[in-house]
Amino acid sequence: MTDSKYFATTKKGEIFELKAELTSDKKEKKKEAVKKVIASMTVGKDVSALFPDVVNCMQTDNLELKKLVYLYLMNYAKSQPDMAIMAVNTFVKDCEDTNPLIRALAVRTMGCIRVEKITEYLCEPLRRCLKDEDPYVRKTAAVCVAKLYDINADLVKDQGFIDKLVELISDSNPMVVANAVAALSEINAELEMNPASVNKLLTALNECTEWGQVFILDSLSNYEPKEENEAQSICDRVTPRLSHANSAVVLSCIKVIMKLMDMLTNEEVVAALMKKLAPPLVTLLSSEPEIQYVALRNINLIVQKRPAVLKNEMKVFFVKYNDPIYVKLEKLDIMIRLANQQNINPVLSELKEYATEVDVDFVRKAVRAIGRCAIKVESAAEKCVQTLIELIQTKVNYVVQEAIVVIKDIFRKYPNKYEGIIATLCENLDSLDEPEARAAMIWVLGEYAERIDNADELLETFLDGFHDESTQVQLQLLSAIVKLFLKKPTETQDLVQNVLSLATQDSDNPDLRDRGYIYWRLLSTDPAAAKEVVLAEKPLISEETDLLEPTLLDELIAHIGSLASVYHKPPTAFIEGSEIRRTRKPAKFGEASGSDQPSEEVPSVIPSADTGGDLLGDLLDLGPAQPATTGYPAVGSNDDAGAIDLLSMGLDSLLSTNPPQGPSGPSSLGVASSGGGGGLDDLLGLGMSGPSSLGSNTAAAPAPAAPSGGGLDDLFSLGSSFPSGGDTEFKFYSPPKQEWLAASAAKGLEILGTWKVQGGVIYADMTFSNRAMQPLSGFAIQFNKNSFGLIPSAPLNLTTLQPSQSLDVLLPVTKGGPVLRMDPLNNLQVAIKNNIQVFYFSCQIPFNVYFGTDGNLEPRSYVEMWKGFKSEEVTKTLYLTLSPHEIKSKLTANNIFIAKEVTVEGVQVLYCSMKLINGIYVLLEVKFNADGSVGVAMNATYADVLGYAFSSVETILQS
Numbered sequence: 001m002t003d004s005k006y007f008a009t010t011k012k013g014e015i016f017e018l019k020a021e022l023t024s025d026k027k028e029k030k031k032e033a034v035k036k037v038i039a040s041m042t043v044g045k046d047v048s049a050l051f052p053d054v055v056n057c058m059q060t061d062n063l064e065l066k067k068l069v070y071l072y073l074m075n076y077a078k079s080q081p082d083m084a085i086m087a088v089n090t091f092v093k094d095c096e097d098t099n100p101l102i103r104a105l106a107v108r109t110m111g112c113i114r115v116e117k118i119t120e121y122l123c124e125p126l127r128r129c130l131k132d133e134d135p136y137v138r139k140t141a142a143v144c145v146a147k148l149y150d151i152n153a154d155l156v157k158d159q160g161f162i163d164k165l166v167e168l169i170s171d172s173n174p175m176v177v178a179n180a181v182a183a184l185s186e187i188n189a190e191l192e193m194n195p196a197s198v199n200k201l202l203t204a205l206n207e208c209t210e211w212g213q214v215f216i217l218d219s220l221s222n223y224e225p226k227e228e229n230e231a232q233s234i235c236d237r238v239t240p241r242l243s244h245a246n247s248a249v250v251l252s253c254i255k256v257i258m259k260l261m262d263m264l265t266n267e268e269v270v271a272a273l274m275k276k277l278a279p280p281l282v283t284l285l286s287s288e289p290e291i292q293y294v295a296l297r298n299i300n301l302i303v304q305k306r307p308a309v310l311k312n313e314m315k316v317f318f319v320k321y322n323d324p325i326y327v328k329l330e331k332l333d334i335m336i337r338l339a340n341q342q343n344i345n346p347v348l349s350e351l352k353e354y355a356t357e358v359d360v361d362f363v364r365k366a367v368r369a370i371g372r373c374a375i376k377v378e379s380a381a382e383k384c385v386q387t388l389i390e391l392i393q394t395k396v397n398y399v400v401q402e403a404i405v406v407i408k409d410i411f412r413k414y415p416n417k418y419e420g421i422i423a424t425l426c427e428n429l430d431s432l433d434e435p436e437a438r439a440a441m442i443w444v445l446g447e448y449a450e451r452i453d454n455a456d457e458l459l460e461t462f463l464d465g466f467h468d469e470s471t472q473v474q475l476q477l478l479s480a481i482v483k484l485f486l487k488k489p490t491e492t493q494d495l496v497q498n499v500l501s502l503a504t505q506d507s508d509n510p511d512l513r514d515r516g517y518i519y520w521r522l523l524s525t526d527p528a529a530a531k532e533v534v535l536a537e538k539p540l541i542s543e544e545t546d547l548l549e550p551t552l553l554d555e556l557i558a559h560i561g562s563l564a565s566v567y568h569k570p571p572t573a574f575i576e577g578s579e580i581r582r583t584r585k586p587a588k589f590g591e592a593s594g595s596d597q598p599s600e601e602v603p604s605v606i607p608s609a610d611t612g613g614d615l616l617g618d619l620l621d622l623g624p625a626q627p628a629t630t631g632y633p634a635v636g637s638n639d640d641a642g643a644i645d646l647l648s649m650g651l652d653s654l655l656s657t658n659p660p661q662g663p664s665g666p667s668s669l670g671v672a673s674s675g676g677g678g679g680l681d682d683l684l685g686l687g688m689s690g691p692s693s694l695g696s697n698t699a700a701a702p703a704p705a706a707p708s709g710g711g712l713d714d715l716f717s718l719g720s721s722f723p724s725g726g727d728t729e730f731k732f733y734s735p736p737k738q739e740w741l742a743a744s745a746a747k748g749l750e751i752l753g754t755w756k757v758q759g760g761v762i763y764a765d766m767t768f769s770n771r772a773m774q775p776l777s778g779f780a781i782q783f784n785k786n787s788f789g790l791i792p793s794a795p796l797n798l799t800t801l802q803p804s805q806s807l808d809v810l811l812p813v814t815k816g817g818p819v820l821r822m823d824p825l826n827n828l829q830v831a832i833k834n835n836i837q838v839f840y841f842s843c844q845i846p847f848n849v850y851f852g853t854d855g856n857l858e859p860r861s862y863v864e865m866w867k868g869f870k871s872e873e874v875t876k877t878l879y880l881t882l883s884p885h886e887i888k889s890k891l892t893a894n895n896i897f898i899a900k901e902v903t904v905e906g907v908q909v910l911y912c913s914m915k916l917i918n919g920i921y922v923l924l925e926v927k928f929n930a931d932g933s934v935g936v937a938m939n940a941t942y943a944d945v946l947g948y949a950f951s952s953v954e955t956i957l958q959s
């Protein structure tokens with residue numbers, strides 16, 4: 001009789017009866033009672049009340065009964081942890097039983113009971129079982145270590161169980177070896193292998209279960225042989241696994257061979273291995289659809305890496321009528337990747353057939369595939385275009401729209417070759433309702449406007465509903481009409497004015513508005529330049545635009561057979577909170593490995609100054625992004641600044657550290673109140689009076705009863721100074737971080753940054769964020785020539801940036817590099833390198849960063865220098881809520897030194913000095929007017945820095 005009878009009863013009072021039967025003296029009756037308990041537990045009944053009684057049944061020699069009790073314990077121990085302790089002694093005793101099945105059962109059950117209190121007692125029995133004489137017990141104990149690690153990782157490390165697992169790699173039993181490798185893989189332990197241990201694994205590979213083979217092959221894929229012969233030997237010994245019935249074993253074997261092929265230099269051996277990879281991959285495609293899909297996703301990676309593997313197997317990827325849509329789409333993608341001159345004809349015939357299917361998504365992809373074939377195989381382009389024209393003539397709406405989209409790309413690939421079909425495209429203008437198709441058609445109209453007689457009328461039809469169009473269509477329409485205007489200016493002036501007005505005045509989209517302003521200013525200032533920019537020859541589009549980046553592809557190849565190869569994303573992109581072992585492409589034998597290079601050497605991303613050439617021009621040719629913020633205001637009449645010869649009239653002339661001395665006309669600092677003299681000469685006791693150059697409203701203030709001091713003696717005296725005010729202290733002003741490099745412009749790398757000075761050292765304070773799906777590494781940074789000769793004084797302290805990770809980095813900066821005048825002066829062009837490529841951006845350094853720590857002047861030197869200035873000072877009245885003490889604190893925190901504090905005719909005045917890091921002196925007067933306003937006057941030994949320094953001081957005081 002079967003055990004189904006235990007699931008048939010539903011009578012009441014059953015718990016009480018079971019309790020009585022469990023305490024029975026008859027072993028058979030007790031066994032029947034436990035079976036009933038397990039049956040009730042299986043169907044979802046709560047039998048936890050029987051926990052003590054079931055635990056008492058553990059003391060038995062009957063293996064079947066013991067298994068049932070252990071099963072009950074695994075289910076209810078978590079809800080009854082205190083009661084579960086009662087079973088510990090029995091577990092420990094069973095681990096020493098003479099029967100290996102009972103020993104293994106005990107250690108397995110202890111590992112499955114996820115109760116912290118029990119794990120403490122598991123260590124000693126587990127240690128004994130790992131050295132047990134029976135291989136069945138050892139292999140069970142190996143898996144138990146992984147389970148214990150999941151419960152308490154620190155306990156496993158402290159007890160040395162990971163080392164015990166490594167020792168089991170050398171076990172004589174292949175099942176023990178396989179389970180040890182599986183456990184180490186599960187806990188993500190680093191397995192250091194040598195040729196001897198690899199040989200053990202390869203030997204065990206032939207005798208263990210299929211899942212054991214998967215774990216062993218995965219471990220072998222992480223091993224890098226030291227010699228080419230060893231790599232060939234491993235390939236030869238794992239190749240028989242390619243014919244295994246389990247698809248997971250096949251994919252793991254392919255992964256090992258793909259990684260080792262990267263290290264082999266013998267092309268004949270590589271070709272032979274590739275030939276062996278094709279049959280198992282083809283066999284996988286005869287499995288059920290789900291396995292087909294996984295195989296196709298992995299094949300997609302393999303053919304991107306090595307297209308020759310399946311170059312003769314195109315027909316395998318032809319779509320079957322009963323394939324699910326997800327299999328059809330993957331096959332289509334691989335067909336395009338394998339297309340070449342030899343097989344293009346049957347491929348085109350298939351694609352044309354697919355374009356008449358009923359599944360819309362599949363048809364769309366088939367039409368796009370025809371266009372991709374035209375771009376990839378030039379000899380078949382004409383036939384592809386003819387096929388697309390035939391499809392357009394079917395008048396099926398979505399087919400027509402997809403065809404127009406891909407024909408636009410064909411025009412880009414083969415200019416002046418297939419433009420004769422434009423008339424056919426224009427016939428279908430009214431049927432276009434999808435943004436991408438409308439944008440493609442508008443591009444064609446603008447690009448070939450000179451060949452279309454009524455191009456202006458066709459574009460004007462789109463303009464009628466401009467605000468209802470998508471952004472993609474609006475941008476394309478704006479560009480197309482500007483192109484039309486440049487080709488036919490007399491006929492389309494009203495049209496271009498209309499679209500520019502719509503884009504700049506009536507649109508809320510910043511991208512559209514900015515493009516409109518650029519076109520407007522180009523057309524209004526220099527139409528010839530506009531023509532060169534807008535109608536410039538366009539670069540040809542590439543054949544494969546959807547290939548994975550090489551570094552990401554190599555990483556995904558290392559994860560063939562896992563979810564990463566199905567998602568086409570690295571594990572770190574979809575597994576959070578787990579440590580993922582990083583993989584890298586191994587070097588070929590005979591080549592230097594990346595790890596052998598000295599780590600302290602900083603890669604050169606910008607040529608050094610002594611290599612010659614126009615370094616600034618080189619950077620600009622590569623298109624660094626200009627910062628969004630505007631420069632400091634220009635000072636004085638400097639309309640010809642743009643005409644300065646950057647090479648001969650740079651900042652070299654500014655580097656003199658000796659400020660100009662000598663007589664000069666009086667230069668008013670404007671410190672007088674309404675009733676007294678003013679200017680520096682008045683301070684020197686010359687009795688000259690004049691209006692304040694600061695324009696302060698001091699006339700409304702009452703005259704002081706008696707002046708508290710004046711003249712040069714007062715300036716040099718230790719007399720009056722400001723009251724101390726509050727105790728507020730300020731730090732160096734550093735603006736909030738701004739976006740220096742956008743992720744969209746740097747393939748996922750985003751940099752936010754600002755500048756600060758700490759301890760007299762300039763730092764670039766940056767936050768690096770990885771918005772990509774792959775890790776970023778190999779970072780280096782270099783500055784272009786700049787106005788103040790700033791260069792990094794240390795390498796960039798950043799190694800690897802994982803996906804979605806952000807790290808703050810402080811880069812110390814010093815002067816001493818090559819000098820080249822920039823516009824604006826504080827502009828800095830930067831190159832940043834990582835494992836993807838070199839990216840360029842520019843940022844503007846807050847001018848207070850250039851204020852040096854040696855800018856303090858003696859009062860007499862201050863007066864003499866001010867009198868020697870030849871330029872006109874800059875003045876402004878500020879309205880601040882700060883006390884004099886707070887203003888003084890802010891200035892000194894930013895290396896603006898107080899030469900003297902005085903009170904002149906009741907007006908408090910600060911005389912301040914600062915010295916830029918290239919030796920230019922800037923002098924500052926701060927006057928506290930009676931009406932609460934603050935008058936600021938500034939002059940410098942070099943007039944061009946005045947605007948920047950003045951704006952910086954104003955920002956500091958208002959921050």
